Structure formats: structure tokens, C-alpha cells
Amino acid sequence: MATYTLSYILTTYNKLPYLKQVLERLMAARQEDEEIVVADGGSKDGTAEYLQSLYAAGQIQQFISERDKGEAHGFNKCMLMAQGEIIKLITDDDAFYYPAIRESKQFMLAHPEIDVLSGNTGLIQLENLAQATIYEDVANNFRRWLDSKEVVWMIGLPFLIRRKSLAITGLFHTGVVQVDTEFTYRITSLNVNLAWSTAMLSVRIENPQSNFRVMNQRAGRSASDLEADRMRFYYDKSIGDSFQDFVRYKSGWIEMLKAPIRPIKRRLFEVFKWEQYNGNQTVPTGYDSSNIISGESMEKMINKAFKVADEFMENYNKTHTVEYLYRKDEVKKVL
Numbered sequence: 001m002a003t004y005t006l007s008y009i010l011t012t013y014n015k016l017p018y019l020k021q022v023l024e025r026l027m028a029a030r031q032e033d034e035e036i037v038v039a040d041g042g043s044k045d046g047t048a049e050y051l052q053s054l055y056a057a058g059q060i061q062q063f064i065s066e067r068d069k070g071e072a073h074g075f076n077k078c079m080l081m082a083q084g085e086i087i088k089l090i091t092d093d094d095a096f097y098y099p100a101i102r103e104s105k106q107f108m109l110a111h112p113e114i115d116v117l118s119g120n121t122g123l124i125q126l127e128n129l130a131q132a133t134i135y136e137d138v139a140n141n142f143r144r145w146l147d148s149k150e151v152v153w154m155i156g157l158p159f160l161i162r163r164k165s166l167a168i169t170g171l172f173h174t175g176v177v178q179v180d181t182e183f184t185y186r187i188t189s190l191n192v193n194l195a196w197s198t199a200m201l202s203v204r205i206e207n208p209q210s211n212f213r214v215m216n217q218r219a220g221r222s223a224s225d226l227e228a229d230r231m232r233f234y235y236d237k238s239i240g241d242s243f244q245d246f247v248r249y250k251s252g253w254i255e256m257l258k259a260p261i262r263p264i265k266r267r268l269f270e271v272f273k274w275e276q277y278n279g280n281q282t283v284p285t286g287y288d289s290s291n292i293i294s295g296e297s298m299e300k301m302i303n304k305a306f307k308v309a310d311e312f313m314e315n316y317n318k319t320h321t322v323e324y325l326y327r328k329d330e331v332k333k334v335l
Contacts, residue, residue: 002163006034006105007084010092011074013041016050017299018093018207021306026090027059029098035061037081039074042067072172072179079163079171085109087161093205094157095309100199100317104160107195107324114326115165116187118142119158119197122312126207126301129287129308133280134200142196146325151189151236153228156180158201168192181228185235195326200316203309207302285312 008026012019023036030036038060040047048065055063062081068074079087086108088101100119108114123133141152156179161169169192173182187194233239287308 002083002085004033004035004084005109006086006088006160007037007078007082007163008034008088008090009037009039009075009078009082010090011039011041011071011078012043012047012092013071013074014043014045014047015092016043016045016047017302018205019047020050021302022090022092022094022096023054023060025096025098025306025310027054029101031102035082035084037061037078038063039068039077039081040065041070041074069174070177072174072176075179076171076174079161079166082163085163087163089156089159089161091157093207095203095205095306095313096157097199097201097310097313097317100197100201100313100322101160103199103322104197104201107197108160108162111195111326112162113193114195115162115169115192117158117160117195117197117324118154119199119201120316121155121157122200122203122309122316124203124205124285124305124309124312126205126305129305130285130289131282132203132285132309132312133282136280139196142194142325145188145194146196146327149188151185151232151238153181153232154184154188155204156183157204158197165192176227176231178224178227178231182231185231189235189237193327195324197322197324198320199322200313200320203313205305205309207305286315 008030010022010026023038026036036059038051040051040063042048042065051060051063051065054060064077064081068077075089086105088105090096104117104119108117118138120139121135123135124131135155138154141150141154144150145152159180168190169183169187172179173186176182285308287304
């Protein structure tokens with residue numbers, strides 16, 4: 001029997017100002033039947049000393065600080081250390097809504113056939129706190145998997161994973177940067193039973209140290225797109241090695257042909273006032289941009305960003321009904 005109902009697992013590396021914001025909220029939200037497990041990748045900014053003080057005070061239950069081989073390696077160590085029945089991923093520079101996480105935990109405890117639960121995620125940029133983006137494409141991807149078992153990508157921030165289900169999902173791939181993209185392509189290609197909460201469980205706070213932003217600083221085509229394509233071509237068995245599949249999916253020719261047509265198409269839709277897709281929905285957070293202070297310290301900017309994210313998630317969840325979407329006819333797996 002699991003020692004805890006839930007293990008919050010968190011990896012970090014040289015992000016102490018962000019980490020303090022994350023852990024402050026997590027420690028305040030943690031319940032007696034939950035634990036916090038942290039893997040520090042050998043930070044040089046005082047993170048190890050900070051974690052040691054929290055551990056000595058009993059505010060975190062397990063931690064390790066040593067050089068590792070990236071985020072996936074750190075998460076894998078945490079997964080193997082975790083004692084909870086459910087594992088909740090926490091990142092060191094993003095915001096999470098713990099009331100909705102606790103409800104999702106209870107749903108998973110009541111439905112032992114569910115291996116992994118995901119949910120809605122938002123995005124706020126550190127440089128623009130006045131608006132948030134809602135990842136509607138991820139919600140649509142889940143519904144595509146739910147309806148037709150398509151192999152899809154999703155964001156890992158909201159994930160809750162049943163610890164016993166690691167036997168079928170596997171750990172994280174240590175050879176990729178976009179750990180969650182690879183993991184979700186993998187599990188949606190397997191006999192894994194997923195569920196979705198319509199609550200807003202997390203918000204990405206994109207910042208200069210974000211893995212995604214750092215990765216795409218390379219020249220040429222987006223490095224993240226290239227890596228994601230390699231993952232999709234491996235896991236999606238509907239994409240074969242035929243010449244037709246090469247032209248349609250792998251060559252890039254289709255996108256090259258579409259690129260000059262898109263502005264014309266968009267203008268045509270505007271003239272005739274036809275409904276058109278404009279990407280993920282962007283909504284105001286309620287933050288007054290006039291509050292931005294020139295030359296403000298990074299620490300104060302980070303503090304503001306987390307407060308805006310907290311309020312955004314709380315307001316979203318107050319005004320939206322929470323539902324759980326999943327396949328009710330899946331056969332329970334014996335692990």
C-alpha cells in the first residue's frame with residue numbers, strides 16, 4: 001500500500017527566484033497524506049542550501065542535489081523516489097492550481113482504471129502579464145485521442161500519473177528536450193487509459209530561462225518543431241515510409257506551398273467576414289499594464305507573474321464547470 005496518496009515531484013536547476021515562488025505555494029497547499037520530492041541538478045545559485053533548510057524544517061519530504069543529465073533524468077529520479085499512489089508533476093518556474101489538483105487526485109483515487117490525467121493549461125509571458133493564452137489545441141488533441149485514439153501531443157504541466165502505471169507508460173525519455181511531447185506521443189500510442197479535467201490546473205510562465213524559449217534560439221527552422229516531428233513520425237504508425245507519406249508529412253513541401261497562400265486566404269476571410277481560426281484563445285488576465293515599473297527587479301517581476309497566474313486560474317475555475325472526460329468502457333489493467 002502506498003505511503004502517501006500523492007507525491008509532488010519537482011526538478012530544478014539554477015532557478016532559485018522562480019523555485020521559491022513555486023515551493024512557497026506548494027508547501028502551503030500540501031496535505032498530510034502528500035509528499036514533496038525535489039531533484040536539484042547540482043545548482044550553483046544556493047538552491048541546494050535552500051532545499052536543505054526546507055528538508056530540515058520538515059517542509060519537504062525528500063530531496064537530492066547532484067549533477068544530472070537534464071530535466072527527464074531529474075523527474076525519473078523523483079518518480080523512483082516517490083511513495084505516493086499518484087504522482088503530480090511540478091516544474092520550477094510555472095504556476096499550479098492546487099484545489100483543482102486535489103479534486104483530480106480524488107477522481108483518480110476513485111477511478112483506479114485511469115493511468116494518467118491531464119487538463120487545461122494557460123500561458124502567461126513574463127514580459128506581458130496583461131494577457132493569457134489558453135491551450136485550446138491541447139484540449140482538442142485530447143478529444144481526438146478520446147474519439148478515435150489518434151496519436152497526439154499534450155502539455156505535461158497538468159499531468160497526474162498513477163505510480164503503478166509507470167509499468168505501462170515508462171519513465172521520461174532522457175534524450176529529448178521536450179520531455180512531455182515525447183511522453184504524450186508515446187502514451188497515446190499505447191494501451192494507456194487517459195482522463196481529462198476541464199479545470200485549469202496549471203499556467204506556463206514563459207520567461208528567459210524557459211526550456212522552450214532557450215531551445216528555439218537556434219538559427220533556422222524551430223528546433224522544437226523538428227524534434228516534435230521526429231517523435232511523431234516514430235510513434236504515429238499511420239505515417240509510414242511511402243513516398244506519399246514522405247511528401248505529405250516529412251518533406252516540408254506542403255508547408256512551403258501553404259505559406260504564401262495563408263495571407264491571401266486570411267484576407268479573403270476578413271473581406272467576407274467568414275469565421276476563421278486564429279490560433280489559441282487569448283484573454284485578458286485583469287492585470288493593469290500601467291503597473292509595469294521601468295527597471296523593476298527580476299525578483300519583483302517574477303513575484304507579480306505568479307500572483308497574476310494564481311488569480312487567473314482561480315477566476316477561470318470559478319466561471320467554468322468542471323467535468324472529467326475519459327473512456328468508461330476501458331478494461332481495467334492488472335499491473
